[in-house]
Each structure stands twice: as C-alpha cells, then as structure tokens.
Amino acid sequence: MGRAGRSAREQRFVPELDPYFGDEALGDVRHDIAIGRWQGVRDLLRDTGDDWPRRTHRIRLLAHAAAGTSAVECWRAAEPDDPDAAVLRAATEVVRVFDAAIAAGRGAAMDPARLDSTVLACLSAADARPADPMPWVSLLTVARLYEGGVSRAELRRWWDELRRRDPHNAEGHVQLLRYWSARWHGTHGSMYDFARDAAGAAPPGCPLPVLVQIARVEEYRYVVDGALGRGRGPGSVRGFDQHWKHELAVTEVRRTWERWIAERAPGPVRPEEVELLNYLTHAACYAGRLEMAEYLFGLLGPRVSRVPWSYTGDPAEQFTRWRAQARATP
Numbered sequence: 549m550g551r552a553g554r555s556a557r558e559q560r561f562v563p564e565l566d567p568y569f570g571d572e573a574l575g576d577v578r579h580d581i582a583i584g585r586w587q588g589v590r591d592l593l594r595d596t597g598d599d600w601p602r603r604t605h606r607i608r609l610l611a612h613a614a615a616g617t618s619a620v621e622c623w624r625a626a627e628p629d630d631p632d633a634a635v636l637r638a639a640t641e642v643v644r645v646f647d648a649a650i651a652a653g654r655g656a657a658m659d660p661a662r663l664d665s666t667v668l669a670c671l672s673a674a675d676a677r678p679a680d681p682m683p684w685v686s687l688l689t690v691a692r693l694y695e696g697g698v699s700r701a702e703l704r705r706w707w708d709e710l711r712r713r714d715p716h717n718a719e720g721h722v723q724l725l726r727y728w729s730a731r732w733h734g735t736h737g738s739m740y741d742f743a744r745d746a747a748g749a750a751p752p753g754c755p756l757p758v759l760v761q762i763a764r765v766e767e768y769r770y771v772v773d774g775a776l777g778r779g780r781g782p783g784s785v786r787g788f789d790q791h792w793k794h795e796l797a798v799t800e801v802r803r804t805w806e807r808w809i810a811e812r813a814p815g816p817v818r819p820e821e822v823e824l825l826n827y828l829t830h831a832a833c834y835a836g837r838l839e840m841a842e843y844l845f846g847l848l849g850p851r852v853s854r855v856p857w858s859y860t861g862d863p864a865e866q867f868t869r870w871r872a873q874a875r876a877t878p
Contacts, residue, residue, distance in 0.1 A: 563864045564850040569822035581613045586623035593632040600714045605820035611639035631677035638673040641666045642686045684710035688723040697733035729766045752811035755824045757804040761831040765856040792834035801835045826853040833870040842874040
C-alpha cells in the first residue's frame with residue numbers, strides 16, 4: 549500500500565514553471581506592470597531594502613517584465629528622484645537592447661550609440677544609489693553586446709565596483725562568466741578558469757561553485773549551436789556524448805555539492821536560489837549522481853526553471869522524468 553501510495557503521488561506530480569520562482573510578492577506586481585502601473589513595483593523594492601541577493605533577483609525579473617511596457621518610464625516621470633526607479637530603468641534598458649540584438653540576429657552589429665546610452669543609464673543609476681550592486685551587474689551584462697567587448701580596464705573597473713558592494717553576487721558572476729565564454733569574448737578555457745577561480749574563493753555555503761556547472765551548460769550550448777549550424781546534431785561532435793559524465797564533470801558536481809549544498813544554511817529555498825539549484829540538479833542527473841539529485845529535487849519541490857533544462861529537451865518533461873528516476877534509485 550505504501551508503494552502504491554507513493555506511485556499515485558508521483559503520477560500527480562506537476563512541475564511549476566513559475567518565472568518568479570515562488571516569489572509571490574514579485575508575482576503580484578507583474579499585473580501592475582502589464583497595465584503600466586508602477587506603485588506596486590516601488591513598494592516592493594522599498595520593502596526589499598538592501599538584501600542584495602533578493603534585490604538583484606527581483607530587479608532582473610522586473611526588468612524583463614517591464615521591457616515591453618511604459619511602467620518604468622511612468623515611474624521615472626512621476627518620481628524622478630527615486631533611486632530605485634533609476635536602477636530599474638537601467639536594468640530594463642539592458643533587457644531592451646538585448647531584445648533588439650536578438651531581433652537583429654546573431655552576428656549583427658549593435659548601434660554603438662544605443663549601447664553607450666544604456667551604459668550611461670547604468671552609471672547614472674550607480675550614482676543615484678551608490679551602495680547598490682545592481683547597476684554594476686547591468687553594466688557587466690551589456691558589455692557583451694559591444695563588438696569586440698569593452699576594454700579590459702573598463703571591464704575590470706565594473707567588476708571591482710560590483711565586488712566592492714557585493715563580493716559574492718551570483719548574477720554578476722554569471723554575467724562575467726558569459727562574457728568570457730566562447731560565445732562572446734573569450735574561450736571555453738577562459739570561462740572555466742573564471743568559474744573555477746570563483747568557486748575556489750567562495751566561502752562555505754555560498755552558491756558560487758555552481759558556476760562550474762553553468763560553464764558546462766554554456767559550452768554545451770556553443771557546441772550544439774555550431775553542430776546545428778552545420779546541419780548536424782550534437783552526436784556528430786566527437787566525444788561529446790561524455791560531456792556531462794566524464795570524470796572531471798562528475799568530480800566537479802561533487803565539489804559543488806560539498807562546497808555549497810553540504811555547507812548551506814538549513815531552511816527553505818529562497819526564490820533567488822531556485823535557478824542555481826536547477827543548474828546543479830540538471831548536472832547531477834546527467835552526471836549519473838542520482839543520490840545527489842534526489843536530495844536536490846527534495847529542496848526544489850515542483851519549482852523547475854526553464855534554463856538549463858531547455859537546452860537538453862522539454863524542461864517540465866525532463867524535470868519530472870529525472871525526479872522519478874532519482875526517487876526510485878536505491
């Protein structure tokens with residue numbers, strides 16, 4: 549009966565592709581944004597205060613929600629001296645310029661004047677709220693769109709300013725990792741070097757060791773996109789069937805577990821952890837470490853993020869299938 553009961557519960561399992569990762573307060577204000585209202589956004593950011601991980605998470609997702617609306621412009625017009633409005637507007641401009649780059653197609657050069665204008669908005673936001681790391685995260689994000697990147701001195705300055713405010717800011721680390729990837733302005737080697745250095749320097753219980761798994765996903769994307777561009781599948785790339793499960797990949801999943809999960813403070817998963825936990829869960833599944841995956845699925849509950857699962861198939865289907873396999877593993 550016990551096994552039958554568990555089986556029935558498994559059949560009823562429904563993954564949640566919630567873009568706000570269970571952040572109910574953030575989800576509530578999206579309706580305001582859709583109709584151009586800004587008061588709820590203002591109140592949410594004021595309530596968030598200087599909780600930098602939560603604030604970075606919220607502004608990043610609010611910027612995506614606001615990019616196709618006039619909500620942030622209405623807020624700036626009504627309260628031009630509100631520093632939160634300046635920070636959100638800068639982040640929203642970054643999303644808009646990335647949307648324009650996607651619409652133009654890969655390889656199309658972006659208008660440097662528009663990129664410069666976006667950078668100025670970020671610097672203005674940094675002046676408006678000097679302690680806030682988010683404008684520097686925004687700068688590290690938009691840096692990728694410059695043809696040839698930005699100067700090393702400028703990139704270093706932006707990186708140093710971020711780390712001075714929030715040395716373990718996960719989103720800022722992810723953005724610089726992508727900057728140094730082969731897809732943008734670096735190589736697989738430079739990307740992995742950055743990820744491993746950051747992982748090694750992270751304090752116990754910090755999520756930054758998962759940067760190594762994020763780097764593995766970025767390499768996978770790059771290789772698969774190249775194969776598809778030549779009319780082939782990823783299986784045509786020699787040795788690529790071992791990408792997720794060769795010895796180093798498996799060892800690094802274990803290291804991330806030991807440095808982050810084994811030392812993580814007890815308590816419920818915060819919304820800003822959900823996507824990072826999905827990266828590690830995905831890596832544990834594909835590396836064959838199902839005993840780790842089972843524990844991670846327990847932390848996550850039904851909260852599945854679209855990325856990284858979307859790069860290897862349908863997110864909800866994979867999350868459900870791997871979860872069932874992990875829970876069935878002796």
